[in-house]
Amino acid sequence: MFQRILVPLDGSSRAERAIPVAARIARASRGSVILVRVVSTAIEFWPYMAPQPTFTQMANTTALTGAEQYLSVVSKTIQDDIPTETVALFGPPAPTILAAAHSHQADLIVLCSHGYTGMTRWMLGSVAEKVARHAAVPVLVLREGGAVPAGPHPDATRPLRALVPLDGSVHAKTALEPAAFLIAALAAPVAGALHLVRVIKPLPTA
Numbered sequence: 001m002f003q004r005i006l007v008p009l010d011g012s013s014r015a016e017r018a019i020p021v022a023a024r025i026a027r028a029s030r031g032s033v034i035l036v037r038v039v040s041t042a043i044e045f046w047p048y049m050a051p052q053p054t055f056t057q058m059a060n061t062t063a064l065t066g067a068e069q070y071l072s073v074v075s076k077t078i079q080d081d082i083p084t085e086t087v088a089l090f091g092p093p094a095p096t097i098l099a100a101a102h103s104h105q106a107d108l109i110v111l112c113s114h115g116y117t118g119m120t121r122w123m124l125g126s127v128a129e130k131v132a133r134h135a136a137v138p139v140l141v142l143r144e145g146g147a148v149p150a151g152p153h154p155d156a157t158r159p160l161r162a163l164v165p166l167d168g169s170v171h172a173k174t175a176l177e178p179a180a181f182l183i184a185a186l187a188a189p190v191a192g193a194l195h196l197v198r199v200i201k202p203l204p205t206a
Contacts, residue, residue, distance in 0.1 A: 020148070023079065034085045035074060038089050039066075111142070162182065163195045166196055
């Protein structure tokens with residue numbers, strides 16, 4: 001099912017934690033990985049400066065070249081048997097990632113969140129949350145500091161498991177098929193398992 005897996009990167013080791021997970025899924029599905037680095041224009045870094053076309057163009061060219069070089073280096077960490085593409089783009093992170101997923105026909109996005117909570121999350125927002133909310137394809141979000149299913153389950157007696165919450169609606173059931181494909185790819189070569197959960201709201205007592 002997942003033939004083209006897109007991985008947004010921001011140059012941090014945190015974001016790069018998504019790469020081996022995407023590579024594992026791509027290998028199981030005989031698919032490919034698309035590494036995307038989104039950079040902002042120079043004027044966004046210095047909003048108090050009046051636009052200067054020559055300076056902005058030079059800064060943009062430098063930033064884009066740096067992003068392309070970074071992606072070239074990072075792509076070499078993926079095994080040769082997995083086809084890998086690299087894409088460097090300008091723009092606001094979340095909308096540009098979504099546009100890249102559409103234009104490159106990605107059918108899965110794998111990315112790592114910052115793990116912000118509370119006021120910081122409210123002020124800065126979350127690129128991962130925006131991508132997951134608005135993407136037209138499934139999105140696997142890895143929490144910072146959380147487990148990274150980049151290899152077989154450490155306990156050979158236990159299958160890798162995914163939990164799928166259901167509420168009885170057709171909309172909720174659409175998560176079943178991608179969840180099954182995802183857990184099968186991550187658990188390969190052994191079998192994984194799906195846990196289906198339905199929460200029933202208790203009736204008020206008399």
